[in-house]
Amino acid sequence: MISTLPVRGWRLAGLMVLAGAFSALSLPPVCALFVLPLGLLVLYRASEDAASWKQAALCGFLFGMGFHTAGLYWLTNAILTRIHQFWWVIPFAAPGVALIIAPLMAVPAVLCRLVPAGWRRILMFAGSWTVVDMARVLIFSGFPWNPLGSDLELPGSIGNALIQPASILGVDGLTLALVLASLALFRGRVAVLSVLVCSVLWLGGGYWRLATVAPLPISNPRAVLVQGNVSENEIINRQQSVENFRRYLRLTAQGTQKARLMGDDRPVVVIWPESGFPGLLDEDELARQVIAHAAGGASAMIGSDREENGHWYNSLELVDQDGKITSIYDKSRLVPFGEYQPWIIPFNVLPGVLTPGPGLKTWDLPDIGRVGPMVCYEIIFSGSVVARHDRPDWLVTISNDAWFGNSAGPRQHLATGRLRAVEEGLPVVFANNTGISAIYDAVGRETVRLGWGRADVIVSDIPSPLSPTIFSRYGRAIPLSLSILCVLLSFWPTVRRKRERVVMRQKG
Known part of the structure; x- marks a missing residue:
């Protein structure tokens, strides 16, 4: 990966907002799934290149503002039904809700800096993203609207097949897989090939489940x-x-x-x-x-x-x-x-x-x-x-x-x-x-x-x-456990570092 982004200052802030809004196009009903890796890459790169953890947090927050404001733009329509009472709320409807949940996206932007670049940083980013996204159920009475896992709900049979792993992983598990795959696409040819192979297996497994699953002998009304x-x-x-x-x-x-x-x-x-x-x-x-x-x-x-x-x-x-x-x-x-x-x-x-x-x-x-x-x-x-x-x-x-x-x-x-x-x-x-x-x-x-x-x-x-x-049977404990596992694996030392430590000890 290139180590720096070509913009700084207010241009970088604007880029983060636009990248978040651009990524929201991957959500239903547009389901432009191809835009998500590009949007996440901008946030990931900005988090890596930030001069401090505070700057990384700001990048994550601004990305979240763009993502949720664009994804929830329709909230303004609710205000229009009582415009004579709440006209003053119109500019703040979608941005106001985004302001509450956008800070969660600052967490993976900051935490991924705690581990070295490469696969461990991607694991940290994806794992922490999913954990804090799941935590949205704790904000007031909860607002888990538009998790990234819903991006896989394409229309028709392809979408039906893509979402079948939710029977095991839940939508949060789909979020984890999607973030990992999106960032892995920029790790070189081997990583791209791995993502393609996993995608084929994922899709094939979905079609297999659709063809083989048998309903219970229960007649509903x-x-x-x-x-x-x-x-x-x-x-x-x-x-x-x-x-x-x-x-x-x-x-x-x-x-x-x-x-x-x-x-x-x-x-x-x-x-x-x-x-x-x-x-x-x-x-x-x-x-x-x-x-x-x-x-x-x-x-x-x-x-x-x-x-x-x-x-x-x-x-x-x-x-x-x-x-x-x-x-x-x-x-x-x-x-x-x-x-x-x-x-x-x-x-x-x-x-x-x-x-x-x-x-x-x-x-x-x-x-x-x-x-x-x-x-x-x-x-x-x-x-x-x-x-x-x-x-x-x-x-x-x-x-x-x-x-x-x-x-x-x-x-x-x-x-x-x-x-x-x-x-x-x-x-x-x-x-x-x-x-x-x-x-x-x-x-x-x-x-x-x-x-x-x-x-x-x-x-x-x-x-x-x-x-x-x-x-x-097991609910959200499954995606939560997998996300925490990704975070823990991000701290696992690489084989090269282990060998370097062994050599240092021998020389000592």
């Missing part, structure tokens, strides 16, 4: 996904609540009729997204009766707000054929700055806050089987989407991504569901108000999709689950 396409402004001002409710009822009736015409006796479950019901469903018996009638005897999962003893919850409620609520799941991981106000802000910026629920659970019901319910944000947490010791047969997450407009946000959100399916070996049902709604089978293949901005309904059988994956 037929899902009726209702996508009402209600804008966020309509949800907030509620001026068209009645018409929106009627739209959902109309689509529900159409979907359940279609499901019955498909034949067989497979149970049917209707699924409305987050904020699907424009009120408090548990307090509105008439609305529940109307929903039950539209569902034609099928159970219905409905997203609704809920109030209990002065506390407000974002909930998924199950309405049976008699219009009674038989199960309730309250969202347990809340969105910082969206559903609750972190302690770092000394003044109130939210019109109201929610209360987190008690945690993940599994519903075991005669009509819909064993299902793990989630609401929106919770699907992004690798290794934390299934109730411990109570594995379901399928996962459902309801969401309202109308906040983020027709941008990368909803597509990045959907991509997290694809990886959770592979990690857990469970089908994932993703019901979204404005789209994208979809179903993934237990190896992450998309079986059905309803695109952005459409008011429609899709009907599809939920695929069967697989046996528990290695990742589902």
Whole structure:
């Protein structure tokens, strides 16, 4: 490698921001995977050439600002829905979130300087990068959005094959492998050849798993996904609540009729997204009766707000054929700055806050089987989407991504569901108000999709689950252990140094 970068001072600072933003193009939905090695090389070289650890940390921070600001640009759309209240926040939406998590990228930039250049420095950089990236779950209620491992979620069969190792390594293990491979490409011909061979084996192993994995003999229900396409402004001002409710009822009736015409006796479950019901469903018996009638005897999962003893919850409620609520799941991981106000802000910026629920659970019901319910944000947490010791047969997450407009946000959100399916070996049902709604089978293949901005309904059988994956058994301990191993190996003395020490002792 060349030992210096051709820029210094403010030009270097600008280069680091641009390199981070350029690297964000590797994320879904663009998935320009080839840009990541180039972006990481700029950061790695700048870290090596920095005059001090402080300068290296600044390079890492600026790279992180560029990466996360570009990757989360769509957060600005959420502010636009309440621009009359939060107009002053618009310039700070994406950069503000980036400001909180970007310092983590300074860690590998500093730590890689502790070991000699070469493979040991690459091991330190990749291992420490993955460890601190995993630590994002500890910031407030957690924000592990856009890990580099999601870069492998290319569209189609190639992406399906590339993400199969997540069944063992999880998305964080994919991050570790991707950082190692990206930097290894610049270590000479042998290293490039090694990366190519490993990539072929990786891809081949993915295709082999897709062709040979066998689902369990479990029949999951037929899902009726209702996508009402209600804008966020309509949800907030509620001026068209009645018409929106009627739209959902109309689509529900159409979907359940279609499901019955498909034949067989497979149970049917209707699924409305987050904020699907424009009120408090548990307090509105008439609305529940109307929903039950539209569902034609099928159970219905409905997203609704809920109030209990002065506390407000974002909930998924199950309405049976008699219009009674038989199960309730309250969202347990809340969105910082969206559903609750972190302690770092000394003044109130939210019109109201929610209360987190008690945690993940599994519903075991005669009509819909064993299902793990989630609401929106919770699907992004690798290794934390299934109730411990109570594995379901399928996962459902309801969401309202109308906040983020027709941008990368909803597509990045959907991509997290694809990886959770592979990690857990469970089908994932993703019901979204404005789209994208979809179903993934237990190896992450998309079986059905309803695109952005459409008011429609899709009907599809939920695929069967697989046996528990290695990742589902051991979780994030696997990528964490591998990352720590890389860090420890970076301190291992080279063979040449060992020989030099032996020679010195003999001469002495």
